Amino acid sequence: MFDKLFQAxxxxxxxxxxxxxISVFGEAEGGLIKVVATANKEIKExxxxxxxxxxxDxxxxxxxxxxxLNKAMTQAENVSQSEMSAASQDMLGGLGGLFNQ
Incomplete structure (x- = not known):
């Protein structure tokens, strides 16, 4: 069981x-303002x-x-959720061994 937790x-x-x-982007006013962030929601540029x-003004x-900024953060959240969802599917597939299934 601890093995599975460590793997998680x-x-x-x-x-x-x-x-x-992973870089995500947001822009406003047709690209006059551009934001680059990581998918971990850290603003880079x-x-x-x-x-x-x-x-x-x-x-x-x-x-x-x-x-x-909000566009970049929304994109970061979408990428993060996709990554977590894929990882959850992988982990849930491996949890069957915990319950002898």
Whole structure:
């Protein structure tokens, strides 16, 4: 039983490492603001078009940053859930041995 728990912990760590290496993206206003994050929801980069930046007011910039960040976080959540779901299926398949099935 402890073997299975250890394997589950190892699998979770492998998923976390894999998610750290998957990039997700969010953008607003046709790409004037771009956000790059990991699937573990860590922001890696924010790019703002310099011409847009020189013409934008504070409120507009803040609103568009929120849009781009939320899009990246939504994408990260979707990737994370897909990875966890696949891992859960693998682990559940292996749990049958715990109950002599």
């Amino acid at each position: 912990q190892q699998k979770a760590q492998e998923i976390k490492q894999r998610l750290d290496n 924010i790019t703002i078009d310099p011409i847009f930046l020189s013409n934008a 504070k409120e507009e910039l803040e609103e568009l940053l929120v849009v781009a």
